Amino acid sequence: MLFGHEPPQLLKQRMLYKGRKFSFEVNRFRLPNQAESDLECIRHPGGALAVPVTSDGKFVLVRQYRFTAKGRLLEFPAGTVEPNETPEATIQREIEEETGYRAQQWQSIGSFFVAPGYSDEVLYAFLAQELELLDLPPEKDSDEDLVTVLMSADEVEKAIYDGDIVDAKSISSFFLARPFLN
Incomplete structure (x- = not known):
């Protein structure tokens, strides 16, 4: 890119x-x-993020403890691209680990620099649809403290404007996904 x-x-x-x-x-x-x-x-090796949407139109987010923010942030599931791994493989693994869902349909919705003033990290964003809840989700990483949250599009947008969602990658990706959902 x-x-x-x-x-x-x-x-x-x-x-x-x-x-x-x-x-x-x-x-x-x-x-x-x-x-x-x-x-x-x-x-930074780059990251991948999913905007997961259930068949009834609910967005799947995680409320994750972030030590740098000294609190829990509401975000879309994301992860760091591992060596010899594609962004697609990264996010398919991460969505299962972080939310307990698997997506059958994936669509790239864009990529962007996270903070180009001081980092070369590029984030690859995907829309994840046709979700199925896993009977036995993979174990979460030991350094992750998170819970899954389901929200409607209106609730996500309100949370952004009310300052309840302050994670830039999640805000950007939500608005990148919107045209694909109408």
Whole structure:
């Protein structure tokens, strides 16, 4: 995926941190305007998100504890793309783990940078339909504290405008999905 691809010239690279989900670099670049600058960047393998919709029009979200927000956020299920995994495989795995649902119909609804001012993470959004509730859902990751929540489209939209849904990837993906549902 290229968004106006115009790469800078890398002059010096320094990785300051490498974790299991992302790394942090400070690099010296010559920008397309020929200016030189030290720029920080979080390197991330990308993520995938599902906007799951039941046959009766309910959206499936999760209320998940997020330590950075110091509370529980209402979000659509999402996950980090693992090595050698496609975004489609990522979200098919994550929706089952996080919600206990499996989708039979998948449609890409777009992709976007999450925070291009400091991260290269791209999120791939999918509409998930023809959901079936699994008899025995996979075990949730041990570091996830979440519950499944079902909401109508009107309830989701109201929650966004009331400030009850504040997760940017979920807000963006909800509005990307809407044209496919009418």
